[in-house]
């Protein structure tokens with residue numbers, strides 16, 4: 054199996070990872086291309102493309118193809134099997150670990166796996182954990198969101214993801230969440246992952262609108278952050294956001 058996109062992410066851990074999320078339901082092909090080009094200029098590490106609602110293949114495929122003109126790796130972030138296209142470079146192969154619906158903890162993965170194999174996409178095994186507000190991802194995925202301040206519960210789920218061998222652990226407050234995951238929760242998750250000598254990537258997303266917040270999350274132990282909503286509202290905000298996380302001095306071993 055190919056691993057080049059995952060390698061790029063892992064190589065970026067020390068200087069921190071920034072992912073720009075594009076939701077095809079909210080974005081035209083032309084706007085997506087502009088966001089992608091802007092993200093590349095701002096120093097974002099890769100593009101994440103996906104969403105929970107309104108994804109249909111012809112639009113998704115066209116949009117992904119156009120965003121590749123930015124030169125950034127394009128990683129699918131599917132909410133379901135309709136979020137797949139062979140035009141992308143890789144896919145977050147998602148396990149929504151705190152869903153109460155077995156469809157999202159086995160069923161959809163079995164539906165998707167043979168399709169992904171045929172498409173030839175690079176697979177990035179990912180544990181997806183919904184925290185706090187949860188947004189559309191939490192509602193559609195029938196998650197039982199972990200309360201924002203319960204870092205101990207989040208840490209237990211993250212450890213489970215590490216022990217299952219997934220390469221990315223993605224803590225999600227939901228796109229457009231009124232508050233991001235608190236840095237105190239991230240600190241507890243980081244501590245647990247370090248104890249388990251986890252060598253994958255800890256990503257945090259949902260409701261991150263201020264560069265200072267992004268910086269605090271990185272300082273608390275996130276390897277990278279995801280921005281979607283602010284990029285749609287103000288593409289130029291990405292520059293400050295990327296700069297704020299890339300200048301955090303790492304005190305941990307890579």
Ligand code: 1GP
Nearest residue numbers: 228229258259260281282
């Ligand atoms: C959502 O984590 C991402 O899946 C990004 O969230 O849109 O709130 O930036 P925002």
